Each structure stands twice: as C-alpha cells, then as structure tokens.
Amino acid sequence: DGGITQSPKYLFRKEGQNVTLSCEQNLNHDAMYWYRQDPGQGLRLIYYSQIVNDFQKGDIAEGYSVSREKKESFPLTVTSAQKNPTAFYLCASSPRERNTEAFFGQGTRLTVV
C-alpha cells in the first residue's frame, strides 16, 4: 500500500539534545512538508521541499533543519536551539501539480523532559 510513514510515534528528548524525526513516502510525490501542531494554533509550516536536494524555510524554521537527499525521505532535525520543541509534528507529501491534496503521516509527538 502506498502511503507516508512517520516514526517514531512518540519521542522523548532531554533538553539540549538534537533529535531527528523520520518521514518516508512511497507515493512518488515530489513535494514534502513538515508542520508543527500546537493546541489552538493549527498547523504551522516549518520546512518544505518541492524537489530532491532543495528545500525552503516555512514560517517557523528557526531551531529546525531538514535534508532531502532522496525523493522518498524528508527527515526533520529538532535542534537544541529550538526553544519550545514539545509539540505534535506532522509530515505531508503531495504531487507538484496544482490543485492536488496533500497526504499526511500519523504524526510524531515529541516531548522534551
């Protein structure tokens, strides 16, 4: 079955540590996205990539980094510079064509302890 997979589902991190969230898709989509979800604030765009080896900052990129070395994979690193990293992180992918919807993973809940 085609889909988009995020792992792990739950992640705990100590303050000051970097952590990487995985996102893999086998839908052959060119575009991939990372969103952060906080209660009452909806989804905020962290980074997005329209094509392999290229990515752009979203609205809240500070304290995060990404790579896009393969079409299927778009990992997100939450660095120690991110002041408030506890949140629900959602990865999505879509074809590059206009008017097409995005497909979402199940999300990773990151908690800093």
Added chain:
Amino acid sequence: GDSVTQMEGPVTLSEEAFLTINCTYTATGYPSLFWYVQYPGEGLQLLLKATKADDKGSNKGFEATYRKETTSFHLEKGSVQVSDSAVYFCAMEYGNKLVFGAGTILRVKS
C-alpha cells in the same frame, strides 16, 4: 499575507443537528481550497476540495462551496453523527504551499 481564518471552537452539537463551520481566506490569486479532518492522535485526512470559483466539494454528507465574491469556503453537514467528532481544518493551496486555518473542534453528543 496569505492566510486562512476559520471559526473558533469548540462547536458542540447534538446528534442530527445541522453543522456550519465558517472559513475565509486571504490570497492574491485564486487558490485551491480544502477541508481536512483530524481524529484524535492521528494525522490529517482530506475531507473535500474545490479548485475554482463556484465549485462544490462534497464527501460523507459534508459540503463546501468555493465563493470567490466572499472569499469563503464554509463547511456544512445536514445531520451530524457522534462519529463526526474531530478537528476540522480549512486550508488553501497557493504557490505550491499549503496554508491551514487554526482548526475547529467539533463535539457531537448522542
């Protein structure tokens, strides 16, 4: 800048009541518009979409019409069920970016 505004929740309804969740957008062109639904602890699923003015998207009894003159895409359902309890997000696709509203929590009581 480009943005999506939707009504604040939570919205609490009794089963079989009529549902409206308002959504308006701000964009310099003509974006595609979407409604997504999120069940507890899960990612988002596409509920319906409309790609041009006056288009009506529909799915599972939900409907929304793309109104260019009012820049709106309100979600409606004639008779809600307990299983419709979820968070609903309005979104627009513009310039290859997806912009989301803040989400509206819907709670349906039996």
